[in-house]
Amino acid sequence: MDHFTSAHDAVVHLRPDVPLAVNRPHRVRAATRWFLDAFEGDILYAVKANPSPWVLEALWREGVRHFDVASVNECKLVRDMFPTATLAFMHPVKNRTAIARAYHEFGCRIFALDTLEELRKIQEETGGATDLTLMVRLGVSNADASLKLESKFGTHGEEAVLLLRHARAATEEDLGVCFHVGSQCMSPNAWRDALYETSKLIIQAGVTVDVVDVGGGFPAVYPNMAPPPMQSYVDEIHRLFDAMPVTMNCKLWSEPGRALVAEATSIVVKIDLRKGNRLYINDGSYGTLFDATHIKWQFPVRLIRSNTLDQGATCADELLVSKLADFSFFGPTCDSLDCAEGPFRLPEDAAEGDWIEIGMLGAYGVTMKTGFNGYGEVIEVQSSDTPFTSMFPSDQPAGQVVPLYAKG
Ligand SMILES: Cc1ncc(COP(=O)(O)O)c(C=O)c1O
Structure with a gap:
């Protein structure tokens, strides 16, 4: 990856016609460092959030050794890069080939499940292995989440109790809950309520539990979504975990995805056409802007003007002279769904040929892109600048922070 000092600097040099992913490995490392220091347990990075090799490399260099994988291809990706990594197949529904390959070919010993049928599949495909850590996925409330995941996975009540007992009997190694x-x-x-519910089910089942995995869900800062400090999340988890009916040596795990990578990538898009306050740009719902289009999240933006590029105008200079207006984005494909309402607040004279840096797209960004309509090309570069916002301490002087046009 070519290296630049900022997204603006990358545009000056590349003048890209296709979306540009501006990656900040130093911010993955800062977030990881924070989690490893603050969380009193193992961090299993949720690979799906961003499986890019530069992300995995940054995590590994900082000390992450456990990876939450959701498919056999993610098993292979991590195993090829890190032969000694611990793989945890945390998807509760896996096809039989994936289970067999994960166990026999990639050395995965940790499997999640939320049904007796999945337990049977795991037992059959691993040849009745007794060296498994079985993680029973419980259904918990998602009331505090901006993106709910509760309708698809997780077992409840009597079914959960039964599954915990069967899973306990099926392994000589650890039984976990997640x-x-x-x-x-x-x-x-949210974690307080989930951990209360988990404790209740453990008591009802009367089983010994060796691992409590509090999952992902840790937040990043987006416009109109400013979470409380990350420390308050881990404090609450530690407080509740200490009071749980589990073994003395019970392990605590978490599976952060978004929180470790969100701030580490901006996507720079180009305006191909302006129709009133609709900007037709070269990326959208089938590219890296899935969350902006499908779940209508706002993202921080700043304009990079084509007509002042050579004069080296900075975003900070422009802030002083620009009146702002609300825009929506339309992606490059023919599909009407390919539209992000925003609103995105930019200088009112944003024009065809200008670029827009869209921040906070390190999680579920580039990884979501498809080749629909022949689009999907993204140029990846590296930058040493600060992100738009952060939940974590910065390792750069405050003076380098570029002001935002918009808070949404
Ligand atoms: C099993 C599992 N763990 C962890 C994550 C990561 O969640 P987040 O990115 O919200 O931290 C996900 C996301 O879907 C998941 O399904």
């Missing part, structure tokens, strides 16, 4: 409070969870109370 859940997901939903992504971009805006309150630590």
